[in-house]
Amino acid sequence: MTVDDNLQILRMAINVIDLEKSEAKIASGIFPLNEENKVINRFFKEHYRDTRYGKSTKSCVFIDKDASVKTKINRFSEDISNDSFLQLSEELTNNLFTIMKNSSSKSSGSFFVCQVLVDGHENCIFLIKLDPKEGVQLDLEEMTLKALENILPDSNDRVHKCAIIRYNKSTDHKADLFVMDKQQREGETAKFFLETYLQAAEILNDNIMTRHAIKEVKDKMVAILPDVDANKIFQSIDREFTNGSRIQLDRLINNVLSDHVDNDKKDRELFIKDKTQSFVESFIEKFPDHQTSFTVQRKDSFIIYRGNKDQLYFRYTKAILDKVKIDNDQDGNTIIKIDKDIDVDRDLK
Incomplete structure (x- = not known):
């Protein structure tokens, strides 16, 4: 089952941050997400997946138990209603608008606040800051959203910042939130959005993720490829986990399988794709605070x-x-x- 199958967008509000104005434009109602909005649903589910599993994502915790965003979301979790959600959307938007107004940022755009349910039990607030000039048509007067077919799902370059904030996370999960900032240079911490607005800090490190990933890849690849000499599989894995390289697990698993799955195997490409997706999903399930992209740190001389x-x-x-x-x-x-x-x-x- 894919992330899209497991994800429900329960509520969404659309706000506008125009730094040329004196205040943000706040949603007066909840945007209707129904069967007629399949393209829009797919767009936001795709960006949820990118934020959770993407190469620019950081697993984070709130620095302070009284962090503003955390406090507002916790208050919403005690009164989950349409009015309460719209109040949360307004507070989160105004907070970001004020911070940006007092900074050197010139990055206006639309700000989406979503309430999502993952796997039927994990509740999250999903924040997206988006430049909607391509792929999304936004009526600023009516605050309505129109998807342009064949453009909306491909407008990744217009998504600036995203955050997934858990508000009923399992006690054995360390991460409070997952943060992505594509305006930062790849590999850098999203300092402005992460530290100033969300008041959060990154957890984990590349060394720990490298160690866990290598063990999981070794164990799973030997099980998936029982007829292949384990030494040859390990050589492929070792080559992929080069110290200092930036890796993405889905691409890495695809490469290892491509090295060793017989070219004559029936439905070879489908087999590789399915096994790759299954590995990534099981890895995240086992290590829910990890990302699937990180810089390899290992003593591999x-x-x-x-x-x-x-x-x-x-x-x-x-x-x-x-x-x-x-x-x-x-x-x-x-x-x-x-x-x-x-x-x-x-x-x-």
């Missing part, structure tokens, strides 16, 4: 092989990667072949 119960330990530097071949014969024995150019001597101590 050596290749290491270890026998059961540590009876054998074999290590060599990646500088001679093409000089060492590890393979299995038909009886399952491990064959280590070292190029004759490498002078190998027994080390006696």
Whole structure:
């Protein structure tokens, strides 16, 4: 089941932040999301997915228990009604407008406040700041929204900032919110939106995510490809997890599977696509505070092989990667072949 299947947009309000004006234009009613608005529904669900799983997303916690945005959303959670939602939308919009007015920002745009339900039990407020000039037609007088077919779902470049804020999260989940800011240079923390407006800070780090991801990829790929030599799978995984590289798990899994799934396999591309999607979804389910994109941090200057119960330990530097071949014969024995150019001597101590 995909994120789109698991996501319901319960309410949405549309506001306008025009920094040339003295105040924000606030929604007077809830935007009707019904069967006739399939394109609009798809657009916002797509951006929810990008915010939750995207390469620019940060897992975060509120810095202060009295953070303004957190307090307002908690108050809404105690009185979930249309009037309460519109009040929340107004407060969140005015807060952002004031902060931007007092900053050097010139980035006007529309500001969408959505109440969403994920997996039938997790309630979130989803915030999107969008320049609606392409893909969305907004009537500023009536505050209505019209989707332009074949344009709206592709207008990713117009989405500036997004945040998913959990307000009934499980106690075993560390992240209070997920934040994306595409106006920041890739890889940077969204400081203005994150720190000033949301009053939040990033959690986790690339080293932890790298370690968890490598273990999960190794375990799952061996299970998915039982007929492939595990050493060959590990070589592909090792190549993908290059220290310092920015990776996306869906692309990485696709690459590893493409290396080893037989070209003659029936429905090969569909198999790879399904297994890739299944891996990403199960990874997020197991590590709900992680993102699927991060910078690899690992000490990977050596290749290491270890026998059961540590009876054998074999290590060599990646500088001679093409000089060492590890393979299995038909009886399952491990064959280590070292190029004759490498002078190998027994080390006696």
